[in-house]
Ligand SMILES: Nc1nc2c(c(=O)[nH]1)N(C=O)[C@@H](CNc1ccc(C(=O)N[C@@H](CCC(=O)O)C(=O)O)cc1)CN2
């Protein structure tokens with residue numbers, strides 16, 4: 001069970017964990033957070049004075065049980081609430097050898113009130129202590145997971161509050177509107193002007209429109225976070241595995257001159273100009289009486305169907321017999337915008353390339369490459385990276401980065417539209433409208449982790465001074 005700060009009153013456990021990856025390194029960092037942090041530092045430093053907060057000092061660390069020296073370490077102390085977690089906290093910067101780290105972790109584990117941290121516990125405490133909202137906490141996780149510059153850029157924007165601030169602004173406006181409706185319900189013939197509830201309909205409509213606009217992002221933020229999936233698809237022997245190897249710059253997939261070489265899906269992660277792209281090699285499309293190959297073709301089609309991009313690989317020599325590029329694209333399940341790669345450029349003259357690309361159906365662009373000499377490969381990589389960047393909302397990414405955000409925003413927009421419809425009624429049923437708005441506000445509050453009925457009451461009393 002991960003250690004959690006307990007509810008009001010009780011003293012939360014003090015958590016500790018290695019913050020750097022396991023293994024050997026120049027330096028390894030162990031973090032502590034919780035009320036017993038200072039006591040643990042005193043015990044580990046053999047009773048020396050505590051370091052001044054936020055000032056790195058070198059200390060001999062000893063095992064409190066027997067005085068054995070554990071390391072000569074850099075110690076950094078934080079006084080809550082001015083720390084990452086909001087609690088008293090410390091960092092031990094150790095020599096990065098496995099035995100040193102194990103010795104210190106072991107000694108910490110024997111101290112009273114100290115328990116090993118579970119995954120995300122330091123950030124969880126930062127959220128519970130109001131240091132980070134949920135979207136910032138998610139951003140911390142995304143930043144640590146980021147493999148490419150664009151993924152890191154999107155996570156940093158979210159950590160900086162791009163999503164959290166927007167959602168909080170929407171929620172504040174929603175609460176103001178809801179307050180008017182609640183006021184007309186609760187105080188029908190007092191200080192509240194007639195028809196005040198109805199008067200907020202335009203504001204609610206505008207809010208709903210803003211939510212819908214944010215939602216109309218073609219899932220680009222989620223795509224950037226997860227990585228764009230590009231399936232390489234086409235007939236046997238077209239050169240799919242050769243293309244994958246050339247783009248990856250590594251010999252990943254088996255290449256032979258025998259049609260039907262690839263059967264399994266083979267995935268490789270690429271960083272194309274900062275955008276993460278997962279390239280998937282697939283079995284060549286054809287009928288076969290070999291059940292293994294048939295299963296490979298089935299998987300190829302299924303994966304290409306769910307991919308963000310289908311790279312249709314074509315051997316120019318086979319186009320005529322297949323009934324033209326259009327027929328090959330249809331067979332591959334290509335969609336508008338999917339790129340076409342003509343292989344064996346080394347065996348093809350410029351005129352032949354021009355003639356072939358002229359037969360390409362609209363909505364597609366072809367690149368002629370040689371997987372053997374590398375001719376045209378850079379151009380194609382650039383085109384692919386452009387398509388991937390278009391799908392991911394450019395370098396900064398989008399505001400919505402998770403399905404969780406999308407589901408909550410959709411629920412909120414639905415609630416707002418239901419409220420508008422309710423207000424439009426000849427005799428508005430204000431209780432139902434209020435309920436729709438409450439639902440929408442809760443949905444927004446779930447994004448940042450701030451759902452609080454007190455907010456609504458605060459807004460009512462602040463705006464109307466009905467404190468009788
Ligand atoms: N060594 C180390 N490096 C790290 C972290 C860390 O905890 N330790 N971080 C985390 O994982 C990130 C930095 N984030 C941090 C965020 C807030 C505070 C902090 O102490 N905030 C206080 C004081 C702010 C100030 O005045 O400098 C506060 O917000 O009140 C520390 C680190 C990345 N690098």
Ligand SMILES: Nc1nc2c(ncn2[C@@H]2O[C@H](COP(=O)(O)OP(=O)(O)OP(=O)(O)O)[C@@H](O)[C@H]2O)c(=O)[nH]1
Nearest residue numbers: 236237238239240241242260261262284344370371
């Ligand atoms: N000269 C030349 N040969 C190529 C080129 N691309 C692929 N080949 C050759 O074509 C043959 C088939 O290549 P693969 O990459 O295995 O083709 P594939 O599409 O993966 O084939 P399957 O896995 O069977 O579907 C191999 O002998 C490659 O060396 C190219 O651009 N130029």
Ligand SMILES: [Mg+2]
Nearest residue numbers: 240241261262
């Ligand atoms: Mg292959």
